[in-house]
Amino acid sequence: MKILVVDDFSTMRRIIKNLLRDLGFTNIQEADDGNTALPMLQQGDFDFVVTDWNMPGMQGIDLLKEIRKDDDLAHLPVLMVTAEAKREQIIQAAQAGVNGYIVKPFTAVTLKEKLDKIFERIS
Amino acid sequence: MAKSSANISLQQARQLVEWLEEGEQAKADQWLDDFREERDDKLFTSVGQLTRDLHEALQDFQLDPRIMQLTQDDLPDAQNRLQYVIEKTEDAANRTMDAVEACLPMTDEMHQRVEQVMPTWQRLMNNDIQLHEFKEMCHQVDALMRECGQNMPQIHGLMTEVLMAQDYQDITGQIIRRVIQLVEDVEKNLIELLKLFGEEQKSQAKQNVKAVDKSAAEGPVINPEQRDDVVVNQDDVDDLLSSLGF
Numbered sequence: 354m355k356i357l358v359v360d361d362f363s364t365m366r367r368i369i370k371n372l373l374r375d376l377g378f379t380n381i382q383e384a385d386d387g388n389t390a391l392p393m394l395q396q397g398d399f400d401f402v403v404t405d406w407n408m409p410g411m412q413g414i415d416l417l418k419e420i421r422k423d424d425d426l427a428h429l430p431v432l433m434v435t436a437e438a439k440r441e442q443i444i445q446a447a448q449a450g451v452n453g454y455i456v457k458p459f460t461a462v463t464l465k466e467k468l469d470k471i472f473e474r475i476s
Numbered sequence: 477m478a479k480s481s482a483n484i485s486l487q488q489a490r491q492l493v494e495w496l497e498e499g500e501q502a503k504a505d506q507w508l509d510d511f512r513e514e515r516d517d518k519l520f521t522s523v524g525q526l527t528r529d530l531h532e533a534l535q536d537f538q539l540d541p542r543i544m545q546l547t548q549d550d551l552p553d554a555q556n557r558l559q560y561v562i563e564k565t566e567d568a569a570n571r572t573m574d575a576v577e578a579c580l581p582m583t584d585e586m587h588q589r590v591e592q593v594m595p596t597w598q599r600l601m602n603n604d605i606q607l608h609e610f611k612e613m614c615h616q617v618d619a620l621m622r623e624c625g626q627n628m629p630q631i632h633g634l635m636t637e638v639l640m641a642q643d644y645q646d647i648t649g650q651i652i653r654r655v656i657q658l659v660e661d662v663e664k665n666l667i668e669l670l671k672l673f674g675e676e677q678k679s680q681a682k683q684n685v686k687a688v689d690k691s692a693a694e695g696p697v698i699n700p701e702q703r704d705d706v707v708v709n710q711d712d713v714d715d716l717l718s719s720l721g722f
Contacts, residue, residue, distance in 0.1 A: 407693035
């Protein structure tokens with residue numbers, strides 16, 4: 354399974370990468386905002402996206418909307434991992450078609466739970 | 477005749493007429509000159525005072541050394557300091573993760589070796605082991621102990637590195653405390669400025685407040701308990717999403 358981790362902070366990307374590796378996912382690539390992520394998604398055969406919300410350039414919510422608009426990418430599961438905690442935002446992400454929403458700070462257990470839940474739904 | 481007021485009195489006018497009727501032209505002229513001079517003096521004094529006040533006010537305003545220092549030195553300095561905090565914390569996070577990433581394969585490897593030995597070990601504990609198995613196990617245990625002997629001091633060193641990487645907290649804490657002080661100073665000076673410009677600005681300011689986009693990104697919320705538009709933890713998120721049919 355090929356996963357793209359999108360976050361503007363390299364340390365957070367590294368944390369998520371390590372946690373994902375612990376869960377057995379080793380094919381992981383990184384992008385620092387939506388503008389970098391979108392072409393990578395369009396060119397590469399990614400199976401899963403983990404994205405932050407608040408990033409310079411294209412924000413995570415806009416990346417999610419772009420993914421859902423693109424016929425080739427629309428099916429991609431997107432997990433949001435973000436410090437954005439307003440109810441309005443969570444509702445907006447849900448309406449935009451997010452598959453999971455994790456608020457930072459989060460734990461390894463939460464990440465595993467949400468991933469399991471998403472894959473359970475897909476299969 | 478006394479010239480106490482800036483305005484000519486009826487009495488003074490009558491006196492002037494009297495002098496003129498009596499042919500005392502020089503006396504009347506002299507009195508008028510004196511009168512005018514005194515009036516001009518008062519006017520000049522007032523204008524002078526006003527000018528001085530204005531000058532001093534402007535001078536005070538421009539040369540308040542704190543404001544100059546705030547804008548010229550302290551604010552750019554604060555930017556540098558905060559930038560330094562970002563660098564320091566990033567550096568600490570990376571040092572920590574370097575050490576952890578170096579530890580994990582070692583612990584995984586040792587765990588794997590223990591798992592290898594375990595089945596034979598169990599048989600030994602149950603007195604159910606063949607001699608050749610025992611010999612093989614001795615080699616495995618030997619390798620395991622050598623590896624532990626090597627890895628443990630390394631892991632200890634890496635853990636010490638993780639410990640030392642936390643020194644950023646002290647340094648960044650001090651820097652942030654200074655920046656907080658600066659923000660307070662700027663706030664005080666801004667309040668002074670607002671007082672100078674008075675009430676009329678208030679109504680304008682109110683009109684200029686932008687409408688807040690409820691779903692705009694705002695970064696980490698530091699006081700979720702005091703707000704009712706944000707979630708407090710992951711359980712809140714999950715509840716909200718499940719209420720939306722997730």
